[in-house]
Amino acid sequence: MSAPTTERTRSGATGRGEPILSVRGLQKHFPIKGGGLIKRTVGAVQAVDGIDLDLYPGEVLGLVGESGCGKSTTGRAILNLQPATGGSVVFQGREIVGLNRKQMRPLRRDIQLVFQDPYASLNPRLPVFDIVAEPLVIHGLTKSNDELRSRVRGLVETVGLNPEHTNRYPAEFSGGQRQRIGIARALALQPKVLVLDEPVSALDVSIQAGVINLLEDLKNSLGLSYLFIAHDLSVVRHISDRVAVMYLGRIIEIADRDELFDRPAHPYTQALLSAIPLPDPRRERARQRIIISGDVPSPANPPSGCRFRTRCQKFANVLDDGRREKCRTDDPALADRGTGHLNACHFAEVQSVL
Template identity: 60%
Template sequence: MRTVPATCRSCGKCVRPAWRHVTTARRFSVSDTGEPILVVKDLVKHFPLTQGIVFQRTVGHVQAVDGVNLELYPGETMGLVGESGCGKSTVSKLIMGLEKPTSGQILFEGKDVAAMSRRELRRYRRQVQIVFQDPYASLNPRMTVGNIVAEPWDIHPDVVPRKERPRRVRELLDLVGLNPDYANRYPHQFSGGQRQRIGVARALALRPSVLVCDEPVSALDVSVQAQVMNLLEDLQDELGLSYLFIAHDLSVVRHLSDRVAVMYLGRIVESGTHADVYDQPAHPYTQALLSAVPVHEPALRGAKERIVLTGDVPSPADPPSGCRFRTRCWKAQQICVDQDPALVDRGQGHPSACHFAESVEIVHTD
């Protein structure tokens, strides 16, 4: 394990590591960054539903992603929140180029990812890497840790000369808090948190500028989650990375993110800074999610109203007309059936897709 630095790199005074001050001393400001490094415009992905064995015909579409807009700035952490099945992981696959969008654009430094040639896409993937959810399934059990971390250099041999690779592997393992001597071990010899650190080291091998983190801590214990989150914040300070952090755990996203976007059934229903979304949520779905976050302070227990949503999440193959959340919303009226609410600021200081949006203060849980 690496030794903790003697002084904090954020304030320069205390002896705690820098990542302990990220949420207070180093909050990202959009106004200081200029142009976004990654832009998602009206992104749509519909998967066809087919019938028949020999002669297949399309009978419908699963609307996994339907009109998502996002912006990611250099050095920023953008949190993407939503329950399972809302389309978060599909967004990450589209950004990585693992799926082709039905329509819309993904612009990296002004270039459309879907229109890139194979050579351009190869260069793009050096700049945008992904950390997967399952820290064991994403690692080849037949390869040593050293070979796993060095594998990206076999695809991009011009990044690191072959003679320098053993040294660089040791440096990367040390960077993510692992003993460099572990390079000859296999994934099954590590704990879940250590395996996730190996995945992060592999993602950093090509020196990317953007990391797409697809629920990287959801499969880990709470104590291990804290270690991985602290690692990600430390790496962001050291390397200037930008994160698209996808999760369903609201407390994790609040700890890491500078801005937050809330997804429901393939669409963004609310977005804003972490303070806007968590302290003054305007959309009923966001309010219901935050009301379910456990309160750890005994003095605050019982001070927050629990919002229980009724009914099931509609099928993305047949979403409701108008507002997609209306079938579970206690504010729903006829206008919600007839008109799809736009994602605009309705007087709460940040955009929300609700005809009856209103800010509601949520009891702090940290």
């Protein structure tokens, strides 16, 4: 909660007051059970392994990484949908980790989740009205049916759908419209924080753009804060104020948006940015691409020292043996190493790759 001011400055969040959501050392390990009659825990998938994040009021914090890096698990652990195995999540001064369902309920009004797949996250047997009304009913926030109807109507209009269509079922809507329904449901309780887990990944670009614009407008008009989880860095650059990059359960770099995209310092961030094809033939063909080898290692058995070293182009091609030994044995902490923002590489160096 009481993060030193200096640290906050370096992670790029200056002058934003107290964080509305503060995550410290968040850990989510999934036990691996052995075979045989008696299931003993023989190891752990370290899906999230010690994460610090601050979300400030009115801010969009992008959380990016490749599949399996733990970004979705982070979102769920923050919401206590999957209880964290360690660390702390403080929302407006209240510790969330360890609360049971009942204790969580009042907090759910303030912090809501929008899911990735609009085809799976809406109950196909409920008309849209019931889907959007459900949170209001559960929390008993409306006194009469008329009030409920007008609230739902307002919510559906806010997300750009025709309120006359609320008697229809999710199957009658396109992907973009369903995602808008999911957003309307999340907004029903007037939350302060939305955790958006890949909210536009399942949508076509022309539809995706509309949902992104909607999210921007909602943030500005309702004063929301977003934790925006996505793998598409173009979308993240567009919508975020600050960006955190995850790799194998850890945050490896975090900075203000332009700082991160223009002056990335961690070799993984650099590789990730350079791997994204630009929709501009001349620039795309003139680019020098950093191609990292191999795939993400198993989070059940992460490499010693720096978790990225097995794929790191710097480790493989640039460093001498003495420095490599440091990567092998010494787990780099998230710190400012003279690059102006926090990163977790012993040999961080700013390199522009776009």
